[in-house]
Amino acid sequence: MPNSLWSVPVTTALHAEGVKVVGLDTSATPGFRGDKKAGELLLEQRRAELSRLQEKLYANGRSGDPRNILLVLQGMDTAGKGGIVRHVIGSVDPQGVDHAAFGVPSAEERKHHYLWRIRRQLPRGGQLGVFDRSHYEDVLVVRVHDLVPPDVWAKRYDEINRFERELAEAGTIVIKVAMFVSLDEQRKRLAERLDRPDKHWKFNPADIDERAFWPAYQDAYQAMLDRTTTEHAPWYVIPADRKWFARLAVTELLIDALNSLQLDWPTAQFDVAEQRRRLDES
DSSP states (O other): OOSTTBSSOHHHHSBOTTOOSTTOOTTOOTTBOSOHHHHHHHHHHHHHHHHHHHHHHHHHHHTTOOOEEEEEEEESTTSSHHHHHHHTGGGSOGGGEEEEEOOSOOHHHHTSOTTHHHHTTOOOTTOEEEEESOGGGGGTHHHHTTSSOHHHHTTHHHHHHHHHHHHHHTTEEEEEEEEEOOHHHHHHHHHHHHHOGGGGGGOOTHHHHHGGGHHHHHHHHHHHHHHHOOSSSOEEEEEOSSHHHHHHHHHHHHHHHHHHTTOOOOOOSSOHHHHHHHHHHO
16 A cells, blocks of 8 residues: 555455454444544545546546446445545546436336446446446345345346446446445434534435334345455445545545556657647747
8 A cells, every 4th residue: 555554455454255244343444544634634645646547547538448447335324425426536537427326216217127227327438437326226225125026136146246247347447335334323414414404405204214124234235245245346345434434445445446457648649749840830
C-alpha cells in the first residue's frame, strides 16, 4: 500500500473469504492503523489520486479501450451507499461515470429475466460503472420476502457467477462491496432522517419494517458472500458504522483496480509538431 497507515493491502484486509456476518464488528477498521482524523486526511489525498487515475481510464476509453470498472454497492438501508456515490465517486469526472440505482423492478422490467435490466446499465469502455444495489437484490430481498420459490432464487448464485465471469472476460474489473451497519447505528441514522426536515425525503417508513427481518437478511448476505465470492469477482466486506472508513476503503479499492490496468495516456493520433505550427500561425 502507498501509505503506512494500512498494515496490509486493502484487498486483503476486506476480502470476504471466511467472513461471518453474524457477529461482525461493524465499527471496526480492518487493516487501518489510524484514527478518524488520519483517515479523513488520507481520504482527501487519495481522492485526488483516484481522480487522476479515472481520467486516464476515461481517456483510454475515448481512444477505443474497451476495459472498464464496475463497482457494485450492496447494503441495508442507511449503510452508506449514497455517501459512497457522493463523496467517493463525486471526486472524479462525471463524464467518465455510468451510475445506476436499482430499486423495485418496474412493470416493464418484470416482464424480462432479472438480469435484463442489469445488462442494460453495464458500463461502457473507459467508464467507471456504479451500481447502487444490483442483481444481488434477486438473492437478497427476493429470498427474505419469498418473492419467488426457493428453487428459483437458489439457482441464481451460479447464474450470477457465470454472468460476472463473462464481464471479467470482456474486460470489466468487478469490485463488489458489501456494507454492514449495526442495528443500533441504523436506528441512529433513521432517527436523524426523521429529526431533520432536509432528510425527510430520504426516509422510507418501510425501512423500519425491514428491521424485523434482520436475521433473515444476515442469512441471505452470508449465502451471497459464500456462494458468489470468486477469483474474477470477489466480495469485499466493509464495516460501515464509521462513514469515513467506508469511504476511504472504497477509494482504496478503486485505486487498486485502476492501478492494475497499468494505464498510460493515449498516444496522439495526429502530428503534435504540425498542429503546434498551425496553432502558432493561426
